[in-house]
Amino acid sequence: xxxxxxxxxxxxxxxADLCRxxxxxxxxxxxxxxxxxLARKRLLNRETTFGAWSKTGDSRKIVDxxxxxxx
Numbered sequence: 001x002x003x004x005x006x007x008x009x010x011x012x013x014x015x016a017d018l019c020r021x022x023x024x025x026x027x028x029x030x031x032x033x034x035x036x037x038l039a040r041k042r043l044l045n046r047e048t049t050f051g052a053w054s055k056t057g058d059s060r061k062i063v064d065x066x067x068x069x070x071x
Contacts, residue, residue, distance in 0.1 A: 005030075 007015070019029050 015026060015029060019026055022029070024032075
């Protein structure tokens with residue numbers, strides 16, 4: 001997919017410097033940055049939800065209490 005983005009001048013200069021140093025295209029630099037951001041986001045989501053039930057107490061009691069609301 002192709003896309004167009006607008007960047008402030010300071011980011012354009014920093015991106016150009018990075019691309020020269022890494023010997024990669026701007027597109028590759030943006031792809032790598034996006035991949036890293038998405039990986040961090042997935043990791044953060046996993047860390048904040050892992051064991052969520054155990055933090056609130058006995059999960060069996062919680063489920064039983066919720067089911068009582070249905071009766």
